[in-house]
Amino acid sequence: EAGVAQSPRYKIIEKRQSVAFWCNPISGHATLYWYQQILGQGPKLLIQFQNNGVVDDSQLPKDRFSAERLKGVDSTLKIQPAKLEDSAVYLCASSFSGSGYEQYFGPGTRLTVT
Amino acid sequence: DQQVKQNSPSLSVQEGRISILNCDYTNSMFDYFLWYKKYPAEGPTFLISISSIKDKNEDGRFTVFLNKSAKHLSLHIVPSQPGDSAVYFCIGSARQLTFGSGTQLTVLP
Numbered sequence: 497e498a499g500v501a502q503s504p505r506y507k508i509i510e511k512r513q514s515v516a517f518w519c520n521p522i523s524g525h526a527t528l529y530w531y532q533q534i535l536g537q538g539p540k541l542l543i544q545f546q547n548n549g550v551v552d553d554s555q556l557p558k559d560r561f562s563a564e565r566l567k568g569v570d571s572t573l574k575i576q577p578a579k580l581e582d583s584a585v586y587l588c589a590s591s592f593s594g595s596g597y598e599q600y601f602g603p604g605t606r607l608t609v610t
Numbered sequence: 611d612q613q614v615k616q617n618s619p620s621l622s623v624q625e626g627r628i629s630i631l632n633c634d635y636t637n638s639m640f641d642y643f644l645w646y647k648k649y650p651a652e653g654p655t656f657l658i659s660i661s662s663i664k665d666k667n668e669d670g671r672f673t674v675f676l677n678k679s680a681k682h683l684s685l686h687i688v689p690s691q692p693g694d695s696a697v698y699f700c701i702g703s704a705r706q707l708t709f710g711s712g713t714q715l716t717v718l719p
Contacts, residue, residue, distance in 0.1 A: 500653065538614070538699055538709025539654070552706060587653055597642050597703045601653025 498522065500602035502588050508608045514576035517605045521569070521590030527551075528565055529599060530573050531587040539587055545571065578609045613637040614702050616710035624718050629687040631713050633700030636681065640702035643676060645685050647696040648712070654699055658685070690717045 501520040509515050521528050526547050531539035542561065544552040547568040556563070560579070565571040575582055585606050589599040615634045623629045635643075641662050646654040660667040660674045660683070667674050673686045687694055695717050700710040 536619075536711065538701075538711050540709070541706050544706065589653070597644055597659060597707065598656045599707065601655070603651060603653050 500588055500590055500600055502586075502602035502605055504605055505603065506606050506608075508610065509578055511580055511609050512577040514574065515578055515607060516572050516574045517586050517588075517607075519571045519573070519588030519602060521571070521588070522600055525590035525592055525600070526568070527591045527593060528571050529589040529591075530563055530571070531589065533585040533587060533604070535584070542573070575607075578607075580609050583607055583609045611636075612711075613708050614700055614710040616700050616713050618713050619711070620714040620716070622716045622718060623690050625692055626689045629685075629690045629694065629715055629717070631685040631687075631698050631700070631715065633683050633685075633710055634681055635683070635700075635702050637702055637704065637708070638681075639704045640708075642703040643674070643683050644701040644703060644707070645672075645674060646699045646701060646709075647694075648699065649696050657698070687715075690715075692717045692719050 503518050528545045530542045533539040542556045543563045545565040548565045563573045585604040587604045589601045591599045613636050644659040645657045647657050648654040658669050658672045658674050660676050665676050676683045697712040697714050699712045702708045
């Protein structure tokens with residue numbers, strides 16, 4: 497079974513530029529999550545999708561971050577414009593349903609904002 | 611507000627000995643607690659869980675203990691192996707997963 501795929505693996509941009517990350521969840525998983533992991537901290541949930549609808553985006557900085565999950569499969573997370581404090585690893589995870597706790601994580605995208 | 615705290619950023623143990631990773635929490639609404647482990651350049655992977663109504667769950671070399679009155683849980687790994695060297699996250703589960711900051715375990719051969 498293929499795992500959660502993410503791209504790119506690494507990205508370096510200057511502040512005020514925009515960036516987008518892509519995630520392909522495990523086939524058949526209805527729930528998709530985006531997390532932000534700042535160095536030295538645990539992952540923090542940014543947004544949760546159930547199929548192509550948003551379940552929870554309470555911690556997403558909506559003035560600069562946006563996410564979509566068209567057709568209930570792949571998802572993209574965008575930051576525009578980026579700030580220095582956005583430097584982090586962005587993890588995508590998926591699960592069969594949103595009621596369980598076992599989530600499958602991708603390898604993450606390491607973003608550096610200079 | 612850190613709802614899940616892992617106060618030890620790192621831990622080193624000798625191969626074959628017991629590893630004990632500790633975690634404290636403040637949110638009484640957590641209904642499950644989980645431990646995930648993470649290797650470099652990989653995403654976290656599920657290791658073991660415990661329901662908030664239990665006080666112990668065992669899976670092979672891994673045992674998680676929950677003390678609800680103290681709002682404390684611990685993960686025991688016996689015997690520790692070099693392949694166990696990873697970052698271990700303690701997690702509380704309510705509507706979403708709330709991660710601690712992680713403990714880097716190093717098992718020395």
